[in-house]
Amino acid sequence: MPVQIAYLSVILIWATTPLAIQWSTEGAGFAFALFSRMLIGVIIGALVLAVFRIPFPTHAHARRVYAVGGASLFVGMALTYWASRHVHSGLISVMFGLSPLAAAVLAALWLGERSLTKKRLTGAVLGVGGLAVIFLQGGISGGWATVAGLLALVVAMICYTAGMVWIKRIGNDSPPLATTVGTVGAALPGFALVWWFAEGQVPMEVAPRALSAIVYLGVFGSVIGFAAYYHCIRHLEASRVALITLITPVLALLLGQALNGEHTTPRLWFGVMLILTGLVLHQWETFRPWFRSRRRQPM
Structure with a gap:
């Protein structure tokens, strides 16, 4: 796959995933949508592993890595799908x-890493400030349900990130797709239990848009997007890959506004800009070589 296509694919998949999550729960229930997506992802991923040996x-x-990753994925995705019923789809991308x-x-x-430099601490403060602005926005316009949804997304993001950091501490030499499938x-059993206790039945009828969203997330969100992302990491400098985290939240908010009628306010955009500015400062050491190379290019 050409790296340009992989890069564009990651941006589009990550930007559309929050909206697809919200659509997949329409009439189907969040637990059924989540379990169905993950089941499709495991089946497709296992087939790819088998076909390409x-x-x-x-x-x-490896089993320890799968267990830690599975626990963080379970908590993170369960809370994300529940929260998707109460918040703008674009805010899912912003929170993550x-x-x-x-x-x-x-x-x-x-890990004892020296990761909290002055710039990174400043970026973290800006990120927390942007988060506070978004929470204030939720409390004003959406009531306690929106605030609860935002809080669930924050906990989901922390749990998912904690799983990744813990896996790094363990050390993982498995192929990336194998790690994903594992x-x-x-x-998957946890998602099945949540579906059983929360809903307990297969929906009699699933809207075409919800069904399409579930299949899209199972195939693209869980398998193709993952493969494209690692393809980008292998062939592009870190600064270009890091730009994805700045592009997708804005694009996700715009898609939610255009395709799902989600109302965004200046206060919400101000909070998003604070978070993105914080991310730039946090990853400044990564971006700096790219900015320098851009300046040296002839006009």
Whole structure:
């Protein structure tokens, strides 16, 4: 796959995933939509592993990675799908855009990394400030249900990020797709239990848009998007890959406004801009070489 197509694919998939999550729960229930998506993802991922003969490690170290990743995925996705009923779809992307800031704090605490420089701390403060503005916006315009949804997204983001940092602490030498299949497979029983206790039945009728969204998330969101992202990491400098986290939240908000009739206010955009500015400062060491190369290019 040409790297330009992979890069554009990641942006489009990540930007459309929040809206697809919201659409997938229409009439189907959030638990059924989540379980169905993950089941499709595991089946497709396992088929790809088999067809291309990609190894799937099952030793104790790999099982530990699958268990940690599965636990963080279970909590993160369950809360995200529940919250999608109460918040703008674009805010899901914004909240998960904060994951680099959370990862820096957790890496400093768990891995002993010197990840909290002055610029990164300033970026974290701006990110928290933007988050506070968004919470204030939710309390004003959406009531307590929106605030609860935003809080659930924050907890989901922290849990998902904690899982990634913990996996880094464990160390993981498995192929990326194998890790994905193992992680989702480990979380699948939990998703099945949530569906059983929350809804307990297969919907009699699923709207075409909801069904399409479930299939899209299972195939593109869980398999193709993951493969394209790692393809970009392998062939592009880190600064270009990091730009994805700045592009997708804005694009997701615009898509929600255009395709789902979601109302955005100046206060909400101000909070988003604070978060994105914080991300730029946090990743300044990554972006700086790219900015320098841009300046040196002839006009």
